[in-house]
Amino acid sequence: MHSAPNNQSRNQHQSLVAPPVLAAPAPTPTRASSRYTLISWVLVVVWAGFIFFMSSNSDTGLNEGLGLFSRIFQDLKAFQAQLFGPDADVISSLAHFCEYTVFGALLANALRCHLPLGRACLLAIVCASFYGVTDELHQLFVPGRMCDPLDWLVDTFGASLGSGLAFLWFRRRARIRSSVDSATCAAANSRARR
Numbered sequence: 001m002h003s004a005p006n007n008q009s010r011n012q013h014q015s016l017v018a019p020p021v022l023a024a025p026a027p028t029p030t031r032a033s034s035r036y037t038l039i040s041w042v043l044v045v046v047w048a049g050f051i052f053f054m055s056s057n058s059d060t061g062l063n064e065g066l067g068l069f070s071r072i073f074q075d076l077k078a079f080q081a082q083l084f085g086p087d088a089d090v091i092s093s094l095a096h097f098c099e100y101t102v103f104g105a106l107l108a109n110a111l112r113c114h115l116p117l118g119r120a121c122l123l124a125i126v127c128a129s130f131y132g133v134t135d136e137l138h139q140l141f142v143p144g145r146m147c148d149p150l151d152w153l154v155d156t157f158g159a160s161l162g163s164g165l166a167f168l169w170f171r172r173r174a175r176i177r178s179s180v181d182s183a184t185c186a187a188a189n190s191r192a193r194r
Contacts, residue, residue: 032113040110047106048131051099055135056142096132096151097158104128104162112170121167128159 032040076091084090107124115123132155139145 037110037113040106040113044103044106044110047099047103051103051131051135052138054095054099055139055145093151093154096154097161100128100132100155100158101162101165103131104159104164105166106162107159108163108166109170112166117167117170117174121163124163124166125156125159128163129156132156132159 080089080091104124107127108121111120111123111127114120129152132152135155136147136149136152140147
């Protein structure tokens with residue numbers, strides 16, 4: 001016949017049991033708020049409109065009628081002529097590259113509100129590259145402009161850089177957030193053990 005354990009042995013047994021350990025939460029993709037998503041897509045549309053606007057102007061339009069844009073364009077043309085000679089056209093390729101670098105990053109940011117980061121960044125490159133094709137076709141109808149497959153390649157490389165930078169940025173932020181969450185759990189565990 002077994003006797004029921006007394007309260008003292010019960011308390012000793014309970015003190016030997018470790019307090020529950022809190023595990024660090026598994027990193028999960030955080031879904032953006034609807035406001036953030038809306039702002040992200042508005043920025044994509046505004047930047048696509050800016051690219052369209054710049055492609056709608058010929059060299060003469062950029063030289064004269066666009067205020068600050070014209071001034072910057074004239075300064076860049078003069079700088080280009082000093083460095084590479086009067087016949088070089090580095091500005092156009094550089095402008096395409098910079099425009100699409102920003103566009104690729106903006107698209108990756110907006111698409112990651114709906115998709116995992118890796119897929120969002122790949123899709124951003126595809127979408128920006130396709131927009132580059134339509135941009136070159138649009139230039140067929142602008143006096144003084146032409147459709148140049150090389151510009152499309154520059155657009156695609158720029159979009160790849162922008163999307164790649166966005167990927168690295170958001171992945172780094174996720175790692176920092178995960179390490180902060182782990183540190184918070186470790187602090188909670190140490191308090192629980194006291």
